[in-house]
Amino acid sequence: MTSVSHDPHPMASPSEVVPTRTAGIGSVLTWTVAVLACLWLALCTAVGPLYWKDSSIARFSWLNGFYGVVSFAIYLGIVMLLVRHGRGAGRSRRRRHDTDAAPSGVRRLAVRIATRTAGWRRVLSRAVIHGSDAGWKIMLVLLIGWMWIPLTLVSAFGADVFSQFKEFSWAWNQWTGVQQPYIGFFSFVPMDIYPTAHYLWPAHATYLTDQHNIVLTVLYGATGTVSRFLTGGNDWGLAALSLAQLVFAAFCCASTANRFLNSPWLGRRHAWGAETRHPGRPERGPATSPVDFSRPERGMSFRPTTAIRVWTRTIPRTPSPDFAGSGMRVLLLVFFLTCPLVVFSTISLTKSPVFAFAFVWWFGIGYEMRRTAFSPHDEHATRDAASRGGHPRSMRRSSLVGLAVSGVVMLISAKYAWYIILITAVTVVLSDRRRWRAILVSMVLPALLVHGGIALLISQGLIINGDPIESRGVQLQQIARIAQRNPDAIPQKARTEMAPIFNLDQMAEAYTPYDADPVKSSGIQSKKVSYRWRSVTRDDLSRFNDAWLRIVLSDPVTAIDAFLAKSFGYFNVCDHPYVAMDYYVDNDYVRNSTDWIGHWNSAGRSSIVGFARQWSDIPVLGWVTHGNLYVTLTLLVGAAEVVLRRWRSLAWHIPLLALMGVMIMAPANDFERHMLPVVFVALFLALQFHRESRGSGTAAIERRHAKER
Known part of the structure; x- marks a missing residue:
């Protein structure tokens, strides 16, 4: 007989060594990116005490170094925990431990309390889910929850809106025959308030500029003109603009929340109604009941045929982890209804909130496009499964239209939206080439039309370009x-x-x-x-x-x-905002440049702003009202996604990194209105990361079990 030797450590073939070496290099590179992100955050934290005192980095001391080392360890630790969670490490071990371990006294008490309160929790969960299982319901909740804002504060604004009113009124006077030549230094024309180099001015006089985005300038200015014509003042026009913005904000937030909470592209099964099972009627089959009313994605369980009454509600056809439970729904709604950054932005008449709410809408449609990249059976595919390909589900026509419209609103409210949309279009096409037609029609063409149209108006001398x-x-x-x-x-x-x-x-x-x-x-x-x-x-x-x-x-x-x-303040969670969103609610323009808005509920306005500022000043607890907390967490989640190589998700998250670049280039440090887009989508980003991690962990456990079998 021929003996066969079994080498306990066989030499790997070249074809096996190369992928391993490549994977090792890739891991080093991705972790390098994560470490650099943590180093940047640690640097911004360490130098904070220096620049609060208007000092210099040349006076960087051991104490600043200590701040930097501790913050770096915290940030890197958070990234490592996110990566561990993303890979599903330890999940099966925890489940096995939970199953095998004998219940402790504390644990038995917890089980007893949970059992006795299960009925109430089930009712509350069903109520929360039923009240937020459609976009219109979420929008209604937001509108009701925000109703106090226009009733008590009416409107919020600063100098910009009055500059836009003046700019449009000068142009209107010119169009109607009241010629106003450019005049002296101490009586500024609009393009001298925010200086625009005179070499940019056309040969013939015009008073419209693209300084604050020409479309918003015309919209705001026209509303102010109509208000003055009908009422003799700007106040009713300001109130109407703020109310319209609040409704738009509710729509955008509800639209994206519906996509993240309910996955509307998966379709529906049952409507709310009653179903009765009778004993002794085997032809009707066994009775079914949800495994957990608060977690419908867990599906239905079969029970003996007894007389019961089961209430079902609208749930996806295929049980989907994308259908959120009541806890996440409550968290999202509480954030949007109570966070001062959101509340004050709903009525603040400056370009950043308009862009931010449109970005929320746009970001939600991007999530839908990401989740429909594969068939339902591949919804939570790992990289290995994704590499085998799959046919993308068709995007809903309403979503494609929404992607175009939200992009247009972004373009008319912020000039840098042009770069963000194009960068995203390129990265999405590279990650999902089969969607290039949808990207071209719903993203690139609207951007070209809007940007090109404004450029044409500038070239024709009808408006003045921004400096x-x-x-x-x-x-x-x-x-x-x-x-x-x-x-x-x-x-x-x-x-x-x-x-x-x-x-x-x-x-x-x-x-x-x-x-x-x-x-x-x-x-x-x-x-x-x-x-x-x-x-x-x-x-x-x-x-x-x-x-x-x-x-x-x-x-x-x-x-x-x-x-x-x-x-540094944009990336230092300990830094207080240079200009918070409450500034627009209570300032000299609101109090002294209005007919009645500044006097409407004046004491209440001061109390609301005072409460927001007191909350902001509370150590740690006040961080949730600061934009830089959400910027920091977003950067850490992005670093974890790089390490996990979730390239398709990163393609839609690149705009968040681009927005951080906009913050750095912005005129002021820790100016909260520049952080609003990142703030508004931070919880959605965290939810997406958790879902993809849960899917990856489940796939890893299944592969491990398959190998054991």
């Missing part, structure tokens, strides 16, 4: 800080190149670490004219980057200070 200096906040802060703290370091050549564009002395005087608006001469009161917008030319601005680089290289430490001081 590109608005996007150079970081550079302006670096130049201004060096001019203020170390002016002798600035090279003479840089001074010469900068002279036609900015007055360096005025920049130094106007510099504030948190806000770049004074440096670029925005506003009208006590204005430092550092930006020479009246005389600067396109050729002058072409030398700006060269001068900026020379100045930064002359004092890189101060330049780093300027960058961090303007951006």
Whole structure:
């Protein structure tokens, strides 16, 4: 007989070694990205105490290092826990332990309490689910829950809406024959309040600009004009705009909540009704009852044929983990109904809330597109299963229309939406190439039409383009800080190149670490004219980057200070907002620039804002009212998704990273209205991560059991 040797450690074939080595390199790269994200968050936490005192990173001490090390350990630990949860590690072990372990006294007490309260919990769960199993029901809950906002606060706004009113009224006077020539320095025309370089102005006079997005300017301005014509003031127009925005916010949040909670694309089975099983009638089959009324995705159980009465409700045809239980529904509704960031945004007339609510709608449709990428049997497929392919389910026509409309609203409310939509379109097509037609029709074409239409109006001289200096906040802060703290370091050549564009002395005087608006001469009161917008030319601005680089290289430490001081608050959960959303509810414009809104429930307005600020000031508990908490958690979840290589989900989450870049480039640090899109979708992102983790864990357990068998 021929003996066969069994090598306990056989050498792997080359075909087996290469994938393992590639997987190892990929794991290193993905973890490197996660570590870098944690290092950035730790740095922003560590330098916070320095910039709260207007100090410098040059004074970084051991205490700051301690803050950085501790925060890095916390953030990396959170990522590791998320990755562990995402891989389903320990889940089967916990289940086995729960099954085999003898019940302890505490555990027996918990079981007894749960048993005795099961009836009440079942009733409450059924009520919560029944009250939120459709989009219109969720919208109705939000509208009822938000009804107090327009009744007590009416409207919220700042300087921007009055600038838009003025801009439109000047244009209206011009259209109706009341010519108003550009006038002197102390009576600013609209494009001088937020300075727009005069070289951008057309040859013939026009008063409409794209500074605050031309469509919103026309909408707000026209509403204000009608209000003044009918009532003699702006107040009723402001109230109407805020009410319309609140209804739009309710629709957007309800639409996305319905997609995440109810998976409406899966179809429905039963409507609410009664079903009776009688004993002794075997031809009717055994009686069925839900395994858990609060968790319908667990399906139905068979019971002996006894006389019972079973109430069923609308549930998916196929039991789906995408159908949320009552706990998640309550959490989401409580967040949207009570968080000051959401509540105050519903009526705040500034472009950021409009963009943010439209983004919520858009993000929810993206979730539906992600979940319908495979057939229902592959809904929670792992990467191995996904690599085998699958036919995408058809997107509902209403969802494709909603994707286009929400994108258009984003485009008309924020100019950077153009970049976000295009970046997302590219990443989604790369991750799901079979959807390229839907992406082209519902995302790319609307973006091209809106962006191209506005560009055409600008080229025809009908409106004035926004000044590109608005996007150079970081550079302006670096130049201004060096001019203020170390002016002798600035090279003479840089001074010469900068002279036609900015007055360096005025920049130094106007510099504030948190806000770049004074440096670029925005506003009208006590204005430092550092930006020479009246005389600067396109050729002058072409030398700006060269001068900026020379100045930064002359004092890189101060330049780093300027960058961090303007951006660290967005990623430091301990930092209080520079401008919170409650500012728009109670300020001088609301109180002194209105006929009756400022006097309507004046004491109540102050009490509401005071309560929100007191809540915000509570250590740790107040963090839930700060936008930077949700930005930080979103970045950590994104890092975990990179490690888990959930590329299809990341394709729809890339916009969140792009929005963080917008925050850094924004004029002010920790300005809450710039964080609203991330805040509004943070819980939905967490829910999606949990569901995909549950699906991955289940698949891993099934593979393990198959190997054991």
